[in-house]
Amino acid sequence: MTQLIDVPDPVGHATPDAPRRRVSLPGGIDRVFRGVLRGAGFTVLGLMATVGVFLLIRGLDAFSVAGFSFFTTQTWQPDSRNFGIAAVLVGTLLIASVALVVAFPLALGMALFISEYAPRWLKRFLTSAIDLMAAVPSVVYGLFGSTLLQWRGTDIPRWLSIQFGWIPFLSVPQADPDNPLSPETVYATSTFWAGLVVGFMIMPFICSVMRESFTQAPQGEREGAYALGSTRWGMIRSVVLPFGRSGMIGGTMLGLGRALGETIAVALIISPIFVIQPHILGAGANSVSALIAQQWGAASPFGLGALMAAGLALFMLTLVVNFAASAVIARSRSGQGSDA
Amino acid sequence: MTPQARPRGRAAALLTVLVTLGVVLIGFAPTASAQGYVPISGAGSTWSFNAIDQWRKNVQQFGIRVNFAATGSTDGRNQFKNNQVDFAVSEIPYGLTDAGVKDYPPPAGSYSYMPIVAGGTSLMYNINIGGKRVTNLRLSGETVTKIFTRNITMWNDPQIAADNPSLKLPARQIIPVVRSDGSGSSAQFTAYMANRYGGIWDDFCHKAGRAQTPCGFTSNFPSYQGIIAQNGSIGVSNYVRQAQSEGSITYVEYSYAKNAGFPVAKLLNQAGFYVSPTAQAVAVALLKAQINPTDLTQDLTQVYSDGDDRTYPMSSYSYMILPTVVTGKFDEQKGRTLSDFAYYFLCEGQQSADRLGFSPLPINLVQAGLEQVAKIPGSTKKPTDIGKCNNPTFSNNGTNTLAVTAPHPTACDKKGGPTQCDVSGKPAASGGGTSGTGGTSSGGSSGGAGTNTGGTTPGTGGAAGASGGGGDTTSGDGTAADGGTTGDGGSDGSVSAVPVSVSLPQDDGTLLIVVAVVLMVMVVAGPPLVARFMRRKS
Numbered sequence: 001m002t003q004l005i006d007v008p009d010p011v012g013h014a015t016p017d018a019p020r021r022r023v024s025l026p027g028g029i030d031r032v033f034r035g036v037l038r039g040a041g042f043t044v045l046g047l048m049a050t051v052g053v054f055l056l057i058r059g060l061d062a063f064s065v066a067g068f069s070f071f072t073t074q075t076w077q078p079d080s081r082n083f084g085i086a087a088v089l090v091g092t093l094l095i096a097s098v099a100l101v102v103a104f105p106l107a108l109g110m111a112l113f114i115s116e117y118a119p120r121w122l123k124r125f126l127t128s129a130i131d132l133m134a135a136v137p138s139v140v141y142g143l144f145g146s147t148l149l150q151w152r153g154t155d156i157p158r159w160l161s162i163q164f165g166w167i168p169f170l171s172v173p174q175a176d177p178d179n180p181l182s183p184e185t186v187y188a189t190s191t192f193w194a195g196l197v198v199g200f201m202i203m204p205f206i207c208s209v210m211r212e213s214f215t216q217a218p219q220g221e222r223e224g225a226y227a228l229g230s231t232r233w234g235m236i237r238s239v240v241l242p243f244g245r246s247g248m249i250g251g252t253m254l255g256l257g258r259a260l261g262e263t264i265a266v267a268l269i270i271s272p273i274f275v276i277q278p279h280i281l282g283a284g285a286n287s288v289s290a291l292i293a294q295q296w297g298a299a300s301p302f303g304l305g306a307l308m309a310a311g312l313a314l315f316m317l318t319l320v321v322n323f324a325a326s327a328v329i330a331r332s333r334s335g336q337g338s339d340a
Numbered sequence: 341m342t343p344q345a346r347p348r349g350r351a352a353a354l355l356t357v358l359v360t361l362g363v364v365l366i367g368f369a370p371t372a373s374a375q376g377y378v379p380i381s382g383a384g385s386t387w388s389f390n391a392i393d394q395w396r397k398n399v400q401q402f403g404i405r406v407n408f409a410a411t412g413s414t415d416g417r418n419q420f421k422n423n424q425v426d427f428a429v430s431e432i433p434y435g436l437t438d439a440g441v442k443d444y445p446p447p448a449g450s451y452s453y454m455p456i457v458a459g460g461t462s463l464m465y466n467i468n469i470g471g472k473r474v475t476n477l478r479l480s481g482e483t484v485t486k487i488f489t490r491n492i493t494m495w496n497d498p499q500i501a502a503d504n505p506s507l508k509l510p511a512r513q514i515i516p517v518v519r520s521d522g523s524g525s526s527a528q529f530t531a532y533m534a535n536r537y538g539g540i541w542d543d544f545c546h547k548a549g550r551a552q553t554p555c556g557f558t559s560n561f562p563s564y565q566g567i568i569a570q571n572g573s574i575g576v577s578n579y580v581r582q583a584q585s586e587g588s589i590t591y592v593e594y595s596y597a598k599n600a601g602f603p604v605a606k607l608l609n610q611a612g613f614y615v616s617p618t619a620q621a622v623a624v625a626l627l628k629a630q631i632n633p634t635d636l637t638q639d640l641t642q643v644y645s646d647g648d649d650r651t652y653p654m655s656s657y658s659y660m661i662l663p664t665v666v667t668g669k670f671d672e673q674k675g676r677t678l679s680d681f682a683y684y685f686l687c688e689g690q691q692s693a694d695r696l697g698f699s700p701l702p703i704n705l706v707q708a709g710l711e712q713v714a715k716i717p718g719s720t721k722k723p724t725d726i727g728k729c730n731n732p733t734f735s736n737n738g739t740n741t742l743a744v745t746a747p748h749p750t751a752c753d754k755k756g757g758p759t760q761c762d763v764s765g766k767p768a769a770s771g772g773g774t775s776g777t778g779g780t781s782s783g784g785s786s787g788g789a790g791t792n793t794g795g796t797t798p799g800t801g802g803a804a805g806a807s808g809g810g811g812d813t814t815s816g817d818g819t820a821a822d823g824g825t826t827g828d829g830g831s832d833g834s835v836s837a838v839p840v841s842v843s844l845p846q847d848d849g850t851l852l853i854v855v856a857v858v859l860m861v862m863v864v865a866g867p868p869l870v871a872r873f874m875r876r877k878s
Contacts, residue, residue, distance in 0.1 A: 125869075
């Protein structure tokens with residue numbers, strides 16, 4: 001083995017104080033370890049690039065046929081060469097927004113309760129319960145939403161739409177609450193139900209990331225806050241929340257990424273439509289991943305290409321969201337301004 | 341417990357659990373591979389899933405393991421083409437052009453079609469009059485086409501009323517429910533509409549963004565404002581069966597409506613009679629199916645226009661697509677298993693078709709099917725005495741017994757009559773709502789039901805119930821508009837509360853949901869509880 005290490009003088013005082021030459025790695029096992037780590041890193045990059053290139057190649061045909069109208073057309077009839085992702089992409093974003101609106105406060109409250117308020121025994125129990133919630137397969141959530149929740153809970157969207165119908169996106173134009181014969185199905189299979197269930201699904205992920213970052217808030221500062229006469233809520237506001245800000249943002253973005261890509265639960269709940277549906281409480285919704293899941297089995301070769309193009313658009317959107325998130329996190333470091 | 345003893349005790353407990361599990365698993369494992377069977381897998385039709393699933397369970401006792409994924413006919417054909425499954429089940433063959441795209445078949449000679457079961461694509465609906473479910477709805481093909489193309493959007497449309505002289509349907513919106521995945525049911529249904537009412541269908545197609553003329557059949561029902569799309573036959577039937585989905589109608593194989601405990605509409609045939617999709621009506625209709633002698637595929641054009649008064653027009657066969665050569669994934673052992681499965685359902689399996697909501701195959705198709713089975717590589721080529729199959733269609737003189745003995749429809753099922761049949765097949769008591777006879781007893785009870793369900797106007801409900809008891813239609817009619825369908829049932833003796841087509845328990849879905857919830861709670865809450873328990877113990 002050729003080792004180019006500058007062996008220091010065994011006595012240790014022959015060389016005077018001076019910047020020492022950098023010692024190269026001792027080789028062997030370290031080199032292997034570094035190689036493995038590097039390999040893992042590049043494999044992940046390579047995998048992602050492969051997915052992107054695969055989608056691009058398969059979708060190129062569809063892109064070239066549709067041109068720019070791919071982003072402005074709402075219908076999805078690829079075999080009639082009349083298709084675009086305007087409706088499904090907007091639908092995806094709407095479902096993800098509803099999911100975040102549901103999941104963020106729930107996760108924040110849960111994480112704060114677990115890390116700050118809950119007694120020890122409850123803390124352990126809740127932590128494992130939340131972790132297990134993340135392990136429930138999404139098809140179970142989908143069935144729960146499609147066969148139980150959206151039918152038993154019709155009153156929720158009805159109440160929302162009647163009381164808050166003056167907010168444009170909460171109105172349901174097809175509904176006629178004064179007519180008892182009007183169908184109640186206008187409140188089912190909607191963006192709201194899909195988003196709600198997806199929100200339940202991403203809540204555990206957001207919650208665990210938040211809880212982890214909250215528990216790492218330095219003990220010294222907590223006690224400092226108490227010493228200055230702060231209440232518990234005051235302490236949380238002035239120490240825990242600022243310290244855990246990056247965890248909150250990171251967890252939320254992780255959840256958003258999952259919400260954008262959630263497939264089977266959405267596919268089970270929604271009734272797919274191909275117009276932009278801004279009324280989130282009304283029947284009919286769509287998302288890119290649900291579209292792919294429902295149509296790929298039955299798609300013609302060109303239709304499959306169109307689905308790949310839609311998948312590429314979603315892939316890009318998720319990438320942008322994730323890069324934006326990491327930029328936000330990089331700008332607000334955990335414990336910024338604290339001396340812990 | 342001493343620290344040393346604890347791990348040992350835990351290991352012993354773990355071992356016990358493992359052994360118990362092992363015993364249970366072995367005990368429940370079918371006595372497989374005694375005959376050299378290997379598991380086979382298929383995918384496709386949800387239309388015929390209920391029959392295949394029953395047969396699949398029945399052959400488990402012989403050690404035959406069949407996995408079938410009901411993912412829709414189109415997906416089944418694609419998976420078979422890509423060698424992902426051993427067999428596919430589809431309502432339509434390869435090589436058809438759907439929305440301008442030809443579905444290219446696998447290499448010629450590598451597959452063949454085998455008819456497996458017949459059935460009627462039926463119209464399952466959920467509509468009440470006076471809090472009572474309507475069970476004797478009648479529709480003509482044109483009405484159906486207009487409903488599913490959104491030309492008729494209300495249940496009290498004059499055209500529906502013309503089909504149903506004895507029903508006073510409320511001013512509810514019609515919610516057509518279609519399949520969102522590529523499906524053979526959609527293909528059969530749209531083929532019927534495109535063939536019989538091409539003009540209406542083409543207009544709809546163009547409004548929905550399709551370019552072809554004529555539009556023709558399609559496996560993917562076009563998405564359109566006001567039409568709800570759901571995934572799979574079970575998805576659409578689940579949607580329609582919800583109490584909140586009143587006013588909805590969908591197309592599914594009859595067995596799904598039967599399992600859900602919901603009625604299906606009688607469809608008008610060429611002879612002017614409204615007919616239910618019973619096994620007999622389907623058998624009569626399919627006498628007119630043109631079977632291509634080389635590949636056994638069906639041409640249903642003459643079924644739609646069959647002049648027999650017992651015909652259910654939307655009848656069709658479902659096909660299994662079999663491999664006839666050994667490919668990478670499909671070997672002779674699988675062929676052996678598949679052939680024995682096929683021998684079972686072509687013979688004994690057909691007996692249960694009627695009970696499941698399908699119609700058994702006639703003798704000529706069973707014979708043709710047996711010939712196809714012999715082509716499977718590794719087929720056991722079991723000599724089958726079809727006389728012993730107890731297939732209800734078989735006779736000694738080559739005719740289809742089921743079709744020969746099919747009853748003719750009663751006069752009240754004829755188009756244009758003053759009344760229509762109630763569920764027992766007798767003319768409905770009140771003709772056109774003018775006479776109040778027979779409305780007395782049912783009026784009181786339905787008035788009470790109206791009070792419960794209507795909710796908004798309890799006083800009106802009671803009043804309407806009383807007036808319904810008197811047999812006065814006009815007052816019932818007046819309250820129906822805003823009083824929650826109260827008086828109508830009372831005035832109308834034709835509405836019966838007991839659907840005759842129900843033979844299976846209605847609450848199986850609820851039970852499944854309860855089981856699923858319990859399982860979910862156990863999965864979520866069980867492990868932490870156990871962990872806490874064990875931790876406290878130590």
